[in-house]
Amino acid sequence: MEPADIGVTHADKHDDGTHFVEDAAADGPAAPTLGQVLLAAEELWPESLAENWDEVGLVAGHPSAPVTKVMFAVDPTLTVIEEAVEWGAELLITHHPLLLKGVTSVAATTAKGQAIHRLIESGTALLTVHTNGDSAVGGVSDVLADALGLEGVAPLTVAANGLPEEGIGRVGDLADVMSLGDFAARVFGILPSVAGGVRVSGDRDGLVRRIAVCGGAGDSLFSEVRANNADVYVTADLRHHPVSEAREAAVNGRPYLIDVSHFASEWLWLPAAASALGNVLADQGHDVEIQVSTTNSDPWDFILTPGGD
Numbered sequence: 458m459e460p461a462d463i464g465v466t467h468a469d470k471h472d473d474g475t476h477f478v479e480d481a482a483a484d485g486p487a488a489p490t491l492g493q494v495l496l497a498a499e500e501l502w503p504e505s506l507a508e509n510w511d512e513v514g515l516v517a518g519h520p521s522a523p524v525t526k527v528m529f530a531v532d533p534t535l536t537v538i539e540e541a542v543e544w545g546a547e548l549l550i551t552h553h554p555l556l557l558k559g560v561t562s563v564a565a566t567t568a569k570g571q572a573i574h575r576l577i578e579s580g581t582a583l584l585t586v587h588t589n590g591d592s593a594v595g596g597v598s599d600v601l602a603d604a605l606g607l608e609g610v611a612p613l614t615v616a617a618n619g620l621p622e623e624g625i626g627r628v629g630d631l632a633d634v635m636s637l638g639d640f641a642a643r644v645f646g647i648l649p650s651v652a653g654g655v656r657v658s659g660d661r662d663g664l665v666r667r668i669a670v671c672g673g674a675g676d677s678l679f680s681e682v683r684a685n686n687a688d689v690y691v692t693a694d695l696r697h698h699p700v701s702e703a704r705e706a707a708v709n710g711r712p713y714l715i716d717v718s719h720f721a722s723e724w725l726w727l728p729a730a731a732s733a734l735g736n737v738l739a740d741q742g743h744d745v746e747i748q749v750s751t752t753n754s755d756p757w758d759f760i761l762t763p764g765g766d
């Protein structure tokens with residue numbers, strides 16, 4: 458599946474940033490300021506929903522700068538930043554933080570410093586929507602649950618500072634019982650194509666209906682998955698020991714585990730997030746062009762398997 462472009466609306470460039478708000482009243486929709494886009498983002502993905510270890514929000518940019526083009530991506534890699542700059546985006550919104558741990562320098566001699574320089578020198582703002590984007594309604598795991606056809610969806614862990622429907626991970630039911638093999642094929646089919654594919658632990662013919670999902674690395678949620686009686690847990694970055702121990706502790710083989718690409722599991726959120734932001738901005742009378750990055754930032758390039766090509 459190719460990452461899709463979603464042009465929400467087309468904005469005319471204005472020369473004078475100070476007149477955007479007045480223009481909206483006089484001439485119809487106009488480009489918002491970065492500050493106005495941040496308010497719209499806060500409405501969708503409140504920063505209060507972020508985990509306390511996380512760093513979300515504005516990384517670079519002037520709130521008074523006009524924004525006519527916004528690009529969404531999973532990772533703020535140099536390739537993604539270059540794509541945003543070349544397209545003319547004044548704002549790049551990424552799921553993963555560029556700066557999560559403390560730094561003492563942003564000199565362009567390091568990869569992160571180079572990214573910061575490219576952003577600032579090109580006038581491209583960077584906004585991180587990370588665990589607040591996971592937790593929110595319409596967030597990463599919600600989109601994954603929806604794409605898999607789950608019904609009666611609820612969080613695996615309810616957010617500390619949010620509504621009962623907000624939190625990390627989701628659990629819900631398939632409309633019909635299906636085999637683990639068929640369900641894994643469904644998972645494979647909805648995700649963007651990546652080198653690592655999809656790995657499954659469990660009986661291919663075992664029947665499943667109750668499904669837990671967590672976009673990104675979800676191996677800290679095994680006890681919540683078991684407490685919710687999930688037949689299958691779909692998440693990313695599963696390592697040997699947590700998986701081995703979870704399989705040893707399984708009851709009747711369940712929960713089965715499906716390990717997907719971290720990038721792919723979160724990429725699905727981008728078109729939904731872009732559309733949601735476009736709608737909020739349009740409701741506020743703003744005109745912004747929004748696209749999803751076409752860069753595959755999954756770091757793996759190829760895989761060898763016993764039965765592979």
Ligand SMILES: [Zn+2]
Pocket residue numbers: 553672673674719723
């Ligand atoms: Zn992630």
